[in-house]
Every structure is written in structure tokens, then in C-alpha cells.
Amino acid sequence: MRRASTKSSLALMAVLATGLLASGCTSTFSGDTIDYKSAGEKKGPNLAFPPDMTTTGGDKRYVVPDGGATLSGYSTAVKAKPTGKDAVLPAVSGMRIEREGNRRWLVVTKPAKDLYPSVREFWQESGFILLSDSPETGIMETDWAENRAKIPQDIIRRTIGKVFDGLYSTGERDKFRTRLEVNAKGETEVYITHRGAVEELKGADKTQTIWTNRANDPELEAEFLARLMQRLGYTEEAARASVGKKTATTAAASYLKKDNSPRLEFAGSFDKAWREVGVGLDRSNFTVEDRDRSKGIYYVRFVNSKDLSPENRSFFSKMFSGKSDDEMKKAKRYRVVIKDTSGNITVVVQDEKGTPEVGDTAVQILTLLDQQVGK
Template identity: 55%
Template sequence: MNLLQLLRQYFAVLLILSAVCFSLTACKSVTTNDTVDYKSAGAVRGPNLSLPPDLVTSQADRRYIVQDGSATMSEYNAAVKKSVQTRKNVMTGIPGMRIARDGERRWLVVEKPAPELYPQIKDFWQENGFLLVIDSPSTGIMETDWAENRAKIAQDFIRSFIGGALDSLYDTGERDKYKTRLEVSKPNETEIYITQRGAIEKCTTDSTGSCISTIWTARPNDPELEAAFLARLMERLGMSQEQAKAQVAAPLGPKTPKAKLVQQGVNTAYIDIAAGFDRAWRDTGLALDRSNFTVEDRNRANGIYYVRYVNPKDLGDTKGFFTNLFSSKDDSSLKAKKYQVVVKSTSENASSIYVQGADGKPENTAAGLQLLTLLTEQMIR
């Protein structure tokens, strides 16, 4: 039997298996919603457009830098396995660890200093199958690479029969990334925020309705994924699985105060929120994390978030912003713009949020109005 005949038989088997698979509607069926099993998308990751490479290397402590996405997954997994085997700083339990709530928002409060918690949380993300593209102990901020939740692919008998050799044929068409921010609320107490961003692959069609290509577009934030990882982190820090799930599953309170965009003139604008400074500061931080902002630094005493922002329109690519993130195209020349997002208390139960330029002057431009609009949309969700 020659090579051509072998290839024909091979593809014939694949076609038969595919037909059976589709008849059982099992190829992309979803398993239980509370199951997460991520695989990093580092193999197809382009540059992180929301943060120039120099910032990652200049701010991060070299002890905590993770290898970049050019490494193979087998090399990465081996490194993580070795790290887990040799790690001696796993916490056996933390008194005073709890889930805090404010309306529909959840975050973790731990009675430990942030520098002590940071390496623990970094290990946590690595153990869950993620690469880190931002790793900044000095600011308490880390961000994962885009990754696929492989638990959404059913482990049916056909996939088991084909085996791991063809595992790449199965794809959920979805990617997630997570930001973690550590806030020091009081001495020896740390607030930990986890936020998720999602992307989904969609078809672009021609005049006949046929799919001619696919693009990556944003998909809505999923609070349940955030809650799942908060519960897992609590387990990682020493709480039992039952206790962690019970805390996360407790009923949420009423919705957070409504944020209102106030516009004066053509471009001058600010956000009004019916909340004191602490609540407004927290909601602003979560809104920034869930948007295409990168928090470089922050000064809670002065109410300032120092951020970078990449406007998707500046990319000049009709294929979509997420396509750029997953491509191998070199966009290193693209620089995100710097802004200051300022939270000011106007009374005990009211605050205002402004956008300023990097120089601290009011950003009375169309760009400033656009950024405030994005933040308002996140706050009212």
C-alpha cells in the first residue's frame, strides 16, 4: 500500500468519526459550568498591546518573571511541576480570610501583608495552566495570557478514541484572561480582586451567508468565572473546598450605586456615583480591570489611577482587536497612551471620577469622553 492510499484511508476514518461526532452533537458540548481547565494560548500570542514590553521588565521583580510565550507548553508544564515539587511556602491556612461583597461585586480579604501573598497568588495562576504577561510585585498587579478553558470540550468516546495526537482539532472558540490586583486596605490586611475578560471567535460571512473567515471579538464579562477562581484561590491559601464554595455562593447584595456620565459642553465630562470614596475607588478599579486599560500604578491617598489605554480604532485593522492579540504580527511600535483616572469625594455618599492626561491636566478631548463612557458602561453592568 503506497503513501497516497494510506493518506486516503486516514482521512476517510476522520470523516467517518466526524460524522458520528456531529450526529451525537458531542464535539463542542459543554461540561459542567463550575469546571475550569485552562491551557495557555501562548503559542499563538502576539505582543501585549496594552502594555509596552519595557514596562513589564522594568517594574517586575526578576525573581517573579515568568518565561515568555515562545516556550513550548511541555517546557512550561515541566517548569511548573518542578516549582510545585520544590515550593516550601504553601500556606496551611489563614485566619480571617473571607469573601467581601458590595452589591454584585466580590473580592477576597486576607489578613496578611501583600508582599507575603503575592508569590502565593503567582504560583496559583501557574498551577492553573496560565502564563503571566504582567508580573509586578511592586504594584501588586499581575495579568495572565489568553487561555482556553479545555473543560468546555466534552470528553466523549470519540475524542478518547482519537487520542491526544489530534487534540488540537478540538477548540471551544473562546479565550479568557484574568487580572489580579492586590490592594492594601489597612496594615496587614490585603484585598484581592480577580477580573476576567473574554474573547470569542465569530464568522464573517459573504453575501450568500457563507462563513469566509473568523475574527476574535470581545464577549461579556463572566462573574461566575471570577467567583470560581476566588474559591480556588481560597483553597490554595488554606481554606477547605466546602468552606470556600459556601462563601462564594452566599447571596449577593443589592446592585451597586448607579454611575452617571455627566457631560458639560462638547468634550468636558465626568462620572457621578452615589457612593463614598472607598466604594467609588473600588468600583473604578474593577471597571478599569474589566476594560482595555492597564493600571500602571495607583495612589489611593490622592485618588489617582495611572493607566495606559489602547484604542482598538488606532490599530487600523478591520479584522478586529483580538485578532491582533493572537497574531504573530509585530506591533511593538504601537504605544498605548497614558492617562490619569482621578476619583474625588464630593460628600460622604457621593464621588466624581475624571480623566486627566499624563501631565495631570484635564483631558477635555473626545478621547477623554470616550474613556469615561467606557468606564460608565462597566460600572452600570
């Protein structure tokens, strides 16, 4: 157990006594390793991201009501399907996993507009609130949620949790972005990207906490891809076999050039570069307002950290609260442009009118992408 919130020991003992009287000795242990519960409906835009990025407000039409379906419940239903030879073979055709290293994505021979509602329902059934839901751009993003399955199921947790489950926290939160992209063959590519946060103790007496960034988890992304495949018709065994296991990777060199024309430079095809930059933007939590694959342009919003007040520069200074109108106005539009010259890829930043950005803002954006591209 990480801790029972920040309550004092005396308060915890009082709760324990109450729980012991009220609950008996029934175990609530679950073998499922994923059981997310969203932080709750937001009343305005979320500022759960670094101060140099921004997100759009949520569409509340698809909010999952309290007590809605969870992924653990869905997994139980999936496990009830036939096993053996029939379970190993894919239940549907026209769907496959592609991968490069530990990065995977789903490819479906179905129009994005027809696939989007099923993907939306998948996240809702998994216990998430959709903070952003845009069929027009093919992008949806969940609220910050906690994987309750990570909380140790010891006797204290099993007892107190029956009465005051909210007292217990893993000290971690996750959010996921899903992007549907039409490739050159007309197929729909589905990317799921993870973003994590962890609560850390600070101060001499360790009584205060701050939320800080937690590294992206490619295996958690793969887990949800496998579960999405089950939602779309695959058996659990076939989905997990398609996703495969984690492979060893080596640290990639930096592609960033910081001279008079800041840019990323690396060898590769346009298709791969488009995919890498797209995933990099998703994992870094940029707002992608639009994109034009034929021109190699992602249209994004970005906030330069120098434009924010000191109190709003901490990484998760307002993790679960709204963003002020003044801060929203500082989120400027930019273009991230991918150019392919005979297999040599260049990624540059332009302002919203197409004029090259060569200052600090361009370096900030490209630095964030450099941490993801090829990694």
C-alpha cells in the same frame, strides 16, 4: 463540539480513522469543569484587547513549561483533604470574602509583598502563563487560555483527541488579571477580574472567523477566588461557602455626563468608588502603571481608536500576535482621578501632567468605566 478547527470534512474523517486505529475505547471523560491550557509563550507584547487599550509586555521568568500543572490536577489534590465537620470550618484565619452584588474580592491580613508569590504560584499551577507580572504594582495578568473542559467528551472527541487534541477548540478564550491592593486598615485585598473572547464565523460561506468580545463573567471570577482560597489553606467546602452563590442584579443607570467637563457622577464612599473604578479598569483591560490611593489617582495608558490605522481598529484584529512599535508609541499616559465631596463621587480624566481632558479621549475612557462601575 464546536468544530475541529477549520479542517475540511475529508481531513477530519481521515484523522478519525487514524484515531480509531490508534486509541482503542478508553474514555478520557473528566468531571472537572475547569481545565485551562494557555495559548503559549508570546515573543513580544500582546495585542489581545480593543484598539483603544494597551497592555505591557510579559515577564518570561515565570512561564509555565508545556505539560505543567493544571487546575484539574490541583483540584484532585484538594479533594483528597479531609471532609465532614473539619472540612466545613476554615483551615486558616485572617482571610475572608467581601462582596457587593455579584462582585467579590478576597481580604487577607497579610502584607501584599508576602502574599504576592503565593498568588503567582496559584496561576502557574492552574495552567496559565503570566504575560504580566509586577510585584511593584501588585498586578499580574495571564495569557489568553482555553478552558478545555468545555469541549464535549463524545466518542469522536475521545477518539480523535488522543491523537490530535489541538484540532478541537471551544471557540472561546479567557484571560485573568489579579490586583493586590492595600486597604485603609492595612489588609491586602485581592481582586480577580475576567476578560473573555469568542470566535465567530463570518462570510457568506461561514469559512472565516473573527475574535470578538465576550462579556465578563463574575461567577468565573468567583470560582477562581474560591480556588485561590484553597491554595492559601481553606478547604474546598469552606471556600465555596465563603464565595456564595450568584444573586439577582438589576441594570444600573449610566453615571456618564458628556457636557463640557466629561465625568462620572454617583453617590457613595471613596473606598467603594476606588474599588469600583479599579475593577472597571481591570475588566476593561487598561494598563494600570501606578496608583496613589491617598490622592485618588490611577495612572493608566490608553490608545484612542482614532489614532490607529483602519486595519487595527477591529476588536481583536491581532488577538494572538504582537503589537507594533508604532502602535505602542500611541499609547498615551492618563490619570483617572476620583474625588469625594461629602459622599458625592466624581471621576474625571486628566493628561499625564494633570491637565483636565475634556475631548473625545476622556469620553471614551469614561464610557468604558461607566459600563463597569456599579454593574
